[in-house]
Amino acid sequence: MRACPPAETLRAARRDSTLRARDLAASLNVSEAALVAAHTGAPAPFSVTRIAADPDVLMPNMARLGRIMSLTRNDSCVLERVGTFGDYHSGAHAAFVLGKEIDTRLFPKYWTYGFAVEEETAKGLRRSLQVFDRYGEALQKIYLREESNTEAWAPLIAELRLDDQSPEIDPHAPPAPEGARPAPGKREALVAEWRKMTDTHQFNRICTRLGMNRLGAYRMAGAPFARRVAVSAVADWLEAVSAAHQRVGFFVGNRGHIQIHWGTFDTLKPMGPWLNVLDPEVNIHLRNDHIAEVYVVEKPTKRGPATSIEAFDARGELIFQCFGQRTETDETLDGWHAILDAIPSLREAAE
Template identity: 30%
Template sequence: MLSSFYKEALQTQQNHSHKNTAIDERLNISTAESMQARLGQGVQYLQADVRTLLSELESVGTTLSITRNQHAIHEVIGRYENQRIIPNGHSGVILNPGALDLRLFFNQFGHVFSLEEPGSTGPKYSIHFYDTQGDGVHEVHCINETDKTAWLAVIKKYATETPGAPHISAEKPNQTPSQKTFEPSNELIQEIEMQWRAMDDVHQFFKLLNQYGVKRTQLFHAVKNQDLARRVKNTALISLLEESSQEQNNIMIFVPNRACTQIFTGAIEYVMLTPQHPWMTASNSTFRLHLNINAITESWITRKNTKDGFVTSLEVFDANGDQIVQLFGQRAEGQNEQKQWRRQTFSLLSY
C-alpha cells in the first residue's frame, strides 16, 4: 500500500513533469526522505555500517559509481578494490587511480538504501548513500559487467523492513566556515604566505584553513595576484578541459561533497557544451563529468608546494564559496608536475 507521502510525491511528479524538476525540491524535503517514502516500492533500507557495506561491494565486480555535489556529477566505471579502510576509522580510501578512486569521511555518512526499478532489458539495481542531512553523496549502479548474483546477496544480507528505517532530518547544520569578513593585515598576509610556501604536502592546506576558520576562496583573495593564487575567468574550466582533450595529456578531476571525494585520472576524449544549456559534459569511455557552468562564481589557479616542487590546480567555486570541482595534472609521487599541464594552466592567467 502506498504511503500518503509517496502518493503526494507521485502527484507532484505528474503536476511538474519538466525533466529538470526534482520531486524532493517541490516538496521541500531531502532526497533521502524522498527515497524513504518509497520503502516497499522497490526501495529497501540497508542496515549496515558504511565501511562494511563498501567492503562487501568488492565481491560484485565492476559497477558504475557516482559522486555528486549540488552542481557537479562525477561518474566512473570501476571496482571496489584496494580498500584502505580501518574498522571504526573516521576516514578511508579506495585507491584505484585511473578507475575508482575515492576519499571517504565516514562520520558524514548517514543512511543507505537499495533501489530496484524497471528497465528496458530487465530490473535496474542501485545503492544510494546519503549524508546525515539526507543529501545524496554516493551511488553504486549495477551494470552489465556486475555480478548480479553477488549484488543481490549483499542486498538480501543487509535489507531491513520499514519499521527498521530511521527518521531522517533534513535540517542543515553549519557545515562550513561562516562567510565572516576576513580582512587580514599586511603582516598577517605575509604570515599566511609564509605558511603556505612552507607546506610540503597539498593536504596541509586544510590545516591552514582550519587555523584561520575561513573558506578556500577567502585565503585566495588574501594572497591574490601572488604566484600562489590567481583568479581567472569562469570560462577557464571549459578552456582547460578542451585543451587537455586536444593534447590528450592525463589530468585529475576531483568532485567533493561532505562525505566523499571521487577522483578521475586519465585523458578526456570529449567535451560537450550545448548553447543556451547550463550543463556541460566531459567524458571518455569509463568516465563522465556533468557540471552546471551557470553555478560557477569564482575560478582560481592555485599553486601548492610538495616535496617534489609546486603543483598547480584549477579550483572552481559556487556563490557560497563551496568547491564544485578541482583539476590537477596527473603525476605520481616523486615526479615533478607535467610541463604540459603547467603550460595549459598558466595560459589561463593571460585572460
C-alpha cells in the same frame, strides 16, 4: 528537522512525475533521501530496501558487484566513473578506496542513510546502492551495469538489510553555506605557512589554525599562490586538456564523499549550460553557469609544485579541483603547467 509529507504522498508524486529524483524532491521541498525512503517495501516499478550506511560495513563488499558505475556529485558537478572497487581502508575521520579505476575518499560521520534501489525502466531493471547524509543529501550512488555481477546483488542486500524498514525518515535541515571566510590581518602568516608546505594535505590544517577556509585563504593569498582567472576560462581549459590528451586528477565531492577521475578528457559535448565529458569510463557533467570564481593554485610539495585549477559557486562552495597527473613519462608536468600558464589572470582577461 525538515517537515515531510507521508510516504504514500511521496510515492504518488513520483508515479506522476518524469523528473529525476533529486529534482522532484526539490520541487516537493523534501530531501532526496526522504523521497527514496518513501518507497521502502513498495512493489515494482520502484522498490527500496533500507541498508547499512556505515562505510565499514558497506564498502568492503563493493568489489563483489564487479564492474559498476560510481557516481558522486554536488549541486554543480556530477562525476560518474566506471570500474571495479579495490581495497577499502577504514578510518574514523576519513576512509578511502584506492584503485586504478575507482578512487574515493569517505568521511564516515556523514554516512547516515543507505538504500538498495530497484527500478524498472524502459531499458530493464536498474539496481543501485545509494547513501545519503543526515540532511538527506546524496553522498554516493553505485549503479550496476550490464557486465556487473548481478548474482551477488540479492545475497549482498540480504546481508546489508536493516531491521528498520520504515518508509519515513527525519533528515535535519541542511546548514547554510559558509561562504568565503578570510582572517583579516593574517595574510603574512598565511603566506609564510603556505611557503613551508611539503604536502597539499597540510593546507586544510593551515586554514583551520588561522581561522579561515579554502576560498577565504585563496582570496587573501592572491597571486602567485592563488591566481584568480576568468570564469570563462574553464571551458577553454577543458578544451586545452582534451586536445593535449593531458592526464589529470579531477576531484568532485560533497561533505561526505570525494571521488577522483585519473585520466584524460577525450570527448567533450557542451549542451546548454552543461560542459560534458562523455567517455566510455567516465562521464562528467559540469554546470558552467554555476561557476562564480576560478583560481589557479600552486602549493609546494616534496615532489615539486602541485598546481591545480579550482572552481567555486556563488555561495563559496567548491565545485571541483583538478591537478595534473604525474606519470613515469610525465614527471615534471610541463604540458599541464603550460595549459594553466596560458590562462590569463582575471584582470588581464577583462582588458
